[in-house]
Amino acid sequence: MCSSVWAQIPQAGLLLLILSPVLALKTLEPSPSASRSGRVPIEGWVDVRLNHFNAANTATFPMRYYYNNEFASENIVIFVGGEWAISPGWVRSGLAYELAEATRAGLFYTEHRYYGLTRPTEDTGLEFLRFLTVDQALADLAQFIQYVKSDAFEAGQFRQAKVALVGCSYAGSMATWMRLAYPHLVDAVFSDSGPLHAQEDFPEYLEVITEAIKVQGGQNCLSSIEEAVQQLTLLLTTSEGPGQASQMFKTCSPINARSTLDLATFFWYGITETFAYLVQYAVPGDIPNACSVITNTSVANPVQRLANWITAQSWTQPCIETRYSEVVATHRNTSYTSEKTTMRLWTYQTCVEFGWYQTTTSTRQPFLTTIPLEYFHQMCRDFFALNINENLLRAGIERTNLMFGGLSRLPDKVVTVMGSHDPWSPMGPNVDHQHHLAPVFVVPQISHCRAIRPTGDSETEELERTKVAVLQRMQSFVTGIDSGASELRAVASMVIVISVLAFI
Numbered sequence: 001m002c003s004s005v006w007a008q009i010p011q012a013g014l015l016l017l018i019l020s021p022v023l024a025l026k027t028l029e030p031s032p033s034a035s036r037s038g039r040v041p042i043e044g045w046v047d048v049r050l051n052h053f054n055a056a057n058t059a060t061f062p063m064r065y066y067y068n069n070e071f072a073s074e075n076i077v078i079f080v081g082g083e084w085a086i087s088p089g090w091v092r093s094g095l096a097y098e099l100a101e102a103t104r105a106g107l108f109y110t111e112h113r114y115y116g117l118t119r120p121t122e123d124t125g126l127e128f129l130r131f132l133t134v135d136q137a138l139a140d141l142a143q144f145i146q147y148v149k150s151d152a153f154e155a156g157q158f159r160q161a162k163v164a165l166v167g168c169s170y171a172g173s174m175a176t177w178m179r180l181a182y183p184h185l186v187d188a189v190f191s192d193s194g195p196l197h198a199q200e201d202f203p204e205y206l207e208v209i210t211e212a213i214k215v216q217g218g219q220n221c222l223s224s225i226e227e228a229v230q231q232l233t234l235l236l237t238t239s240e241g242p243g244q245a246s247q248m249f250k251t252c253s254p255i256n257a258r259s260t261l262d263l264a265t266f267f268w269y270g271i272t273e274t275f276a277y278l279v280q281y282a283v284p285g286d287i288p289n290a291c292s293v294i295t296n297t298s299v300a301n302p303v304q305r306l307a308n309w310i311t312a313q314s315w316t317q318p319c320i321e322t323r324y325s326e327v328v329a330t331h332r333n334t335s336y337t338s339e340k341t342t343m344r345l346w347t348y349q350t351c352v353e354f355g356w357y358q359t360t361t362s363t364r365q366p367f368l369t370t371i372p373l374e375y376f377h378q379m380c381r382d383f384f385a386l387n388i389n390e391n392l393l394r395a396g397i398e399r400t401n402l403m404f405g406g407l408s409r410l411p412d413k414v415v416t417v418m419g420s421h422d423p424w425s426p427m428g429p430n431v432d433h434q435h436h437l438a439p440v441f442v443v444p445q446i447s448h449c450r451a452i453r454p455t456g457d458s459e460t461e462e463l464e465r466t467k468v469a470v471l472q473r474m475q476s477f478v479t480g481i482d483s484g485a486s487e488l489r490a491v492a493s494m495v496i497v498i499s500v501l502a503f504i
């Protein structure tokens with residue numbers, strides 16, 4: 001079932017979001033050839049409040065969206081945008097598109113405030129970031145839904161519409177939280193890979209990566225990585241070592257092994273994030289291919305083998321930045337058009353609301369203790385200000401879990417999918433649970449955000465079956481016609497008939 005579509009995904013123009021649940025949603029986007037109608041979606045803008053939580057502040061800003069009216073007659077399907085710029089591919093194909101077709105819905109794709117071209121402020125300076133919170137972004141969506149259902153949009157065509165939200169990763173969290181916060185506006189939710197529990201230290205992330213490498217690439221590959229990291233850390237303590245490592249890994253400048261921040265930067269940008277990118281977006285074959293280089297015994301030195309694989313990845317090109325001061329300088333740029341804007345904005349959200357720092361504090365991973373939690377505390381202070389510190393972070397995480405309930409209870413009419421090899425799975429619902437109103441499907445060996453892609457293009461049979469089940473469940477939430485339950489009732493009445501017959 002692994003189709004050639006994967007091969008067509010362009011490698012150029014990748015958005016690389018380190019720390020982010022969605023490293024690059026664009027790389028997952030169904031290829032344009034998958035579009036059936038060839039129709040060009042409409043780009044639209046709607047004014048929403050800058051601060052939804054101060055009734056006395058009526059200032060607004062324009063929020064961008066895409067709209068595909070191909071199937072529009074009764075309902076509304078919204079593909080929710082997260083920490084990235086929206087692009088038209090997701091209103092042309094994928095599961096949200098198929099749901100729109102099945103429910104005769106207008107299909108929308110909304111852009112999250114501050115990301116892409118939805119810019120509420122003149123720049124991203126710290127004072128301007130105070131309106132960047134998930135609760136403000138949810139309220140934007142609420143206002144958007146109200147607008148689309150009003151007479152002001154398409155002459156009131158959607159006045160009576162049912163509303164379904166589809167989101168993956170952080171946008172899946174948002175979709176789930178929309179049902180919790182605004183049940184009067186949202187009738188059905190599909191969250192793919194959405195983390196729901198905010199947490200400061202997130203060592204489980206690298207544990208899942210380790211498990212995926214072990215299962216898909218073999219113990220031998222894992223041992224080779226472990227050996228390489230051990231030898232590399234030793235090498236970096238010698239006088240010639242840093243120079244050799246710099247050459248092997250093609251770093252942008254010689255590694256300064258005396259700086260703990262530079263060392264953490266090297267291991268983070270150069271090594272663990274490269275594995276994160278591999279596993280978070282793996283399709284079958286990706287991990288074994290990487291492992292064939294990492295375990296290639298015609299190269300005797302395991303560090304060299306690791307370097308050979310790392311430097312062959314497009315995102316480590318042209319060189320790996322190991323200077324922490326350089327990382328700070330680029331992320332302090334407050335222009336919306338700076339290369340690191342998305343990363344600056346998402347880092348801000350992690351510093352004040354979510355944490356989710358992918359450290360090496362677990363012993364069940366091969367990267368030793370190269371990336372401590374303090375590295376991220378330092379990053380928050382250096383990118384923003386001294387008061388964006390761990391006290392603020394901890395208070396923010398507590399607030400997020402208080403407001404949205406963490407993993408304590410899923411709201412109803414929410415369908416969740418998690419891949420068992422998705423490194424984000426420990427932060428979301430991750431136990432298979434066939435609850436009628438809030439089912440959770442855990443798909444074995446699947447990575448992040450795979451279930452929002454089109455049916456008929458799935459890497460495993462089980463993923464394909466899950467997509468079909470999600471569509472059915474969502475359709476029944478939207479239409480109120482419950483095909484699954486009526487089948488159950490039919491079975492139940494047969495049982496009654498049979499037992500009545502047996503009685504006679």
Ligand SMILES: *[C@@H]1O[C@H](CO)[C@@H](O)[C@H](O)[C@H]1NC(C)=O
Pocket residue numbers: 292293296297298299
């Ligand atoms: C293994 O290394 C040798 C020598 O560098 C190289 O010729 C060969 O292509 C490598 N094989 C793989 C699978 O990387």
Ligand SMILES: *[C@@H]1O[C@H](CO)[C@@H](O)[C@H](O)[C@H]1NC(C)=O
Pocket residue numbers: 333334335337338339
């Ligand atoms: C910030 O980024 C913008 C856009 O890339 C660039 O023009 C500007 O020179 C940068 N500012 C600084 C201070 O580096």
